[in-house]
Amino acid sequence: MTFAALQPLADRAALFVALRQEALSAAADALGEHRWDADMAAGTLTFTANDDPSKQFVARAHLIATIAPGPRSLLWAWAHPNGDPQGVAAQLHAYGAEHGIAELTNSEVPFPEGAGDDDWIAQAAHTIGGVAVELTGRSPYYSAPVGNGTRAVFLLDAPLAPLTVADAVVALPRVLAGADLPDARTAVWDLARLAGWTLTWTDEAFSGASVSDTTGTATFRFDEQARISGIESTLHPQG
Template sequence: MIPLPGVQAVADHGALHALLGQRRLEEHLQAALGEFTLGGDPSAGRLWFASTTDPERRVDTRPHLVASLAPGPRSLLWGWAHPQGTGTAAQRLRQLGEQHGIGELTVPEVPFDTTATGPELGTEVMDAAHVVAAAAVEATGLTPYYVAPIGGGSVMVYLLEGVPLRPFDLGLDGAGIGSALMEASSTDLRASLLGLARHTGLGVRQDATTVEIADARGSRVTGTCDEQGRLTGLSMHLVPPA
């Protein structure tokens, strides 16, 4: 794993919200397009998903470049320092870094400290890209995101604006929180649960050993924690929409 402790500290809070946004993106694209391919026009600031059976059917987005990650120089270049950088997502991360003294978010380029090579390095780059994306989701509240391979093992991380995702609904999406916590790019699952509540307007009750998030219909998800604050159990009562 490529160590990016400053980025990871931010990503912990946005990781669950980010991953559940990705699931709703997949749901939307499957319903709208079935099988699809990715296309784009960087000069026009557009990225789209198009049906493989009917290219005229597509979902257009406005991409905001967060960062590029390259295994050659083994570094991360933030979108605000990138020649193709557009939008405010990377700037929001930079501002957050300045506010909290997180150096990794305030320098244009962050070197990778890893000895991995070949496919292992490629896997580490992709894992780091998802951490970067989760940090951007935390900084902006915007979902979904897309990690775009650009050749040679390099990737670009974008936040996507304009995708008509259905809003998060605890009664519908809560059943997937357990598996999402295990998949999310987070080292602090309690922070991820609280971050989801903050980004989606859920109520929160917590003490030293529990954290509960709930909506107005009575759906609730309750996590239990050990003495170090690590999440050790999850229970839920979900009320789907009428």
């Protein structure tokens, strides 16, 4: 557990986030061995192929937070010297103010007792990335090591195709194999919301959910523990 009050927000978006992070990884991996560079003045994050600097993947980057072992705290971008008080991170502050979540409205959030090693900070960055996607609708995010154990979390406006049902059906077996979904029903509902799909529950017991867009339909089945037990799909030919 990282920041306990924020984890439910990240959990809600977990399925959508996993699919979007896989798409980002695929785009970066297409460059081969590569490096990343952040230009805070330009507001960009650039992935560049090591063997051909002309091959790049450039995204608009919005700083959300930094997580630092020195002060043992998270600092939100709206209060960060390199952040924008009116930037995308301000949407998280607004949500926190509306719903009474101090961890979103306090400019600096201390680590829980006993936390703060490299693995914990890396996981905390993923939690913050998930929260940011959930509350802003933007995706994917990038967790960047910026020196001395500190990580910066950016939301990206990246040149990635919108997530379709057809794309999700292909990727979901891989994604679900490594996903931790404390509430799979909610994660599927939120996947449809964030992706802009239509969702219909199959019955009043919520034992299944069908999601659809122009590329097809996928029906998720849930077992008695509300875990995803199967996915059936009907896809439309794409011209």
